[in-house]
Amino acid sequence: MTSTERKASTNKSLAKAVRVLKLFSAQEPRLPLAEISARLEMPKSTTHAILRSLIAEGLIEKIGGEAYALGTGILALSQSVRVNVEFRDRAAPHVRALADKVAESVYLTFREGDRILYIYAVESSRRLIARTAVGDRCGAPGRPAGGPPRSRRSSRPCRRRRPCGAAPTPRATSSR
Numbered sequence: 001m002t003s004t005e006r007k008a009s010t011n012k013s014l015a016k017a018v019r020v021l022k023l024f025s026a027q028e029p030r031l032p033l034a035e036i037s038a039r040l041e042m043p044k045s046t047t048h049a050i051l052r053s054l055i056a057e058g059l060i061e062k063i064g065g066e067a068y069a070l071g072t073g074i075l076a077l078s079q080s081v082r083v084n085v086e087f088r089d090r091a092a093p094h095v096r097a098l099a100d101k102v103a104e105s106v107y108l109t110f111r112e113g114d115r116i117l118y119i120y121a122v123e124s125s126r127r128l129i130a131r132t133a134v135g136d137r138c139g140a141p142g143r144p145a146g147g148p149p150r151s152r153r154s155s156r157p158c159r160r161r162r163p164c165g166a167a168p169t170p171r172a173t174s175s176r
Helices: 003-009 012-023 033-040 044-056 073-079 082-102
Strands: 030-032 060-063 067-070 106-112 115-122 137-139
Touching: 012 033, 012 044, 030 033, 033 044, 044 060, 082 106, 082 115
Parallel strands: none
Antiparallel strands: 030 067, 060 067, 106 115, 115 137
C-alpha cells in the first residue's frame, strides 16, 4: 500500500485526534484551544469536539480556563508498548557493555521516518550535557541516525564511514 493509499484509507476523525495529541511536547505541555485550532488549521468547533472526545477517553485533560494537556490515559497506553520495551530489555546488556568498553555515553534509538526515538541510554561518568532523555523524539537530519545530540564541546558531525545506527552495507557471500 502506497503512502497515498494509506492516507486515503485513514479515518479522518481519528487522524485529526492523533494530530491533536502530537502537538503536545515537553517544551509545550499545555496549549489553549485557539492555539491547537490555529496550528492544525481546523475550526475551533471541530477542535473542541475532538478535545472533548479525547478528554472522555482520559487522553487529554483540561487545565484551568482554556489550556489543555496530555492526560494520564497516555501513561496507560505507554505501558502497553511491548515491542520497544522487549527490544530495549534484550539490547540493554549489550548497550551497557559497549558503554563500559568505550567509556562513553551510548544511546539506543529507533528511527521513525526523519525522527529518532530515544529508547535507552547509558551515560558515561564523563558525561557531556545531553539535551535528550529516554522517550524524546528528535529530528535526525544533521546528525547520524541514532547518534546523540551534538555536545557543547564539539560542533563537528560524525565522520564515521557508516553513521551510528545505520544498517551495515550488504555484502555478497559465497555458498561454497
